[in-house]
Amino acid sequence: MNAPTLSVSHLTKRFGAAATEVVAVRDVSLEVAPGEVVLIMGPSGSGKTTLLLMLGALLRASEGEIRLDGEVLSALPERKLPSIRLRRFGFVFQDFNLLSALSALENVAIVAELAGVRSKDARARATTLLTELGLDRRLHFLPEKLSGGEKQRVAIARALANGPTFILADEPTANLDSKIGHEMMRLLRSIAKEQGRSIVIVSHDQRIKDIADRVLWLEDGQFKEATAMVVDPVCQMRTEQGAAVAAVWDGERFSFCSRGCRDEFLAAPYRFFADAEASGPHEAALREAVRREAALAGARK
């Protein structure tokens, strides 16, 4: 793993005192690498939002330390935190939370303007981001005229406006239908992978597991288990490594979502390598396998 973007160690948050004390987050440690997508799941009241608020420099921890790109956020004075949030974090919310009086373009540009970018430049930057997200025909629409998916894309563009290294997303698919929700997740993943931004998502949505590099389960303010995710080379589904069906081929171990996928793979492995978008430790082996399989096929002919 590269040097982590975000490093959290022994983070605790208490509310109240003595008999009324509630420990919302208890001794949590976490590291998020550049380009990594981490999904935090857990039941209601487990401390997810409290943890998210602390990670986003919106709530001070009772104990522990948060480092962002090496800087200790938890030690910074209150007056410096808005600037950190503005320049280093991007936020994506469940309810999109766009400013109702501003157009899509202005909702994105205002974040850059707050960071000191000249209005003209901020608008140009916002136009570029929204165009990249397919909203070039919606630039001047007010939020009330946008669909849920469009609003969330505006929110994502806003989160990217100041080029943050870290994006925090709170239930980003909760108000989207299945198809649009899936599109949003793919979008967030591509942002993480192509732009090297780290993303932490808090969600109840099981489908998000598909795009996460890691899934963390928070319960009673603590991480109970961490699940590594793997990509099925046949159907491209992301699957928990522990629950995946495994197979070894050519000295390498591959993981599948089901026996059907495993059997299909073993019948003709080379068929799945050309389009594989798997990344991680298997990628080099897969590419090599494609090359050798193609050579074998040529020799048979």
Added chain:
Amino acid sequence: MLHLAQRNLFQSRTKAVLAVGGVALAFMLIFSLDAVLAGLEGRIAGFIERTGADVWVAQSGVRNMHMASSTIPRAVVDQVRGIDGVAEAAPVRYLTNVMVKDDERYLAYVIGLPEGATMGIPMKIASGDAYPRPGEVVVDGALRQEGATVGDTVRILGSDFRIGGLAEGLASTLSSLAFIRLDDFDRLLGNATTTSYVLARVAPGVSADEVAARIEAAVPAVTASSTTRFAEQERKVVRDMSTEIAVIMNLAGFLIGLAVMALSIYTVTVSRLPEFGLLKALGASRRHCYGVVLGQAALTVALGFGVGLALTFAASLLAPLIDPLLYMQVTWPSVAKAAAISLVVAGLAAIAPIAQISAVDPAIVFRRKVA
């Protein structure tokens, strides 16, 4: 941030119109009262300024006409004529009384002018003559509005006078003017040895103030003032009489404007508190958030100020059509005063919303929908 302030303010046009309209009416109240008073001052001092005289000589200690009484020997006229720098001098008698026409009574300054007067005559005549003949009176539009025409009869100081001319631009809501011959004036009051004032015209290139000083030095028991000073003193008297009313009405306008402003800015801000929470969560500093509120207040006040001023100008054009005596004059000092008031109003109106924003927790955005 001003952009956001503008959008927040105008997203609901009804609310914006109510807010700006309320502030505009408050400013109109301030402007209108000032304009009416300035118009009154202008009209009352206008006669003095347009008499054609350069120096006014009055009884010692008298420096204006309104609410004043002056009696000096008519011989002073000749004394003034003999002073170096004086080109011309003439007596003018003056009395505040009433004119009666068809049982209607009108408060009037009755001015007695000598035959062939070149100073103190009405400058603008709508019909008839500017010079009253014996038994005639030249009156201002106050009577014309009541249907008076040349040839009609009015009663002044118990005697009937034929209207010989109708003047314009001299009467105010406070009083009108009636010009009669000095002989008639003397006959009515029974004393031909005194006058109220002596009007003097100075020789070309001579300072009126300098001549006034010479008159005071040479003629005992008189006060001589240049026309400029005499008119200014007249304005000051009117101003002093209306100061308390003006202060009360300005205060009323200020409080109404403040109440409307504070309520509208507070409503706009409180309805958007979650959005301010969002801005804070995204990284907006308090300065940014306060800037939005102050921007809203400043925009509302600026628009209200502009609309209020425009309405007052419109009212000043319409007022004489409704009542010829109602003359409104918008002055720069009045505009400057209202501008200063507007800054105070905007600042005060923003205090409560700023306190609300200061208290809003940015974490609110993770707990509820903001818009």
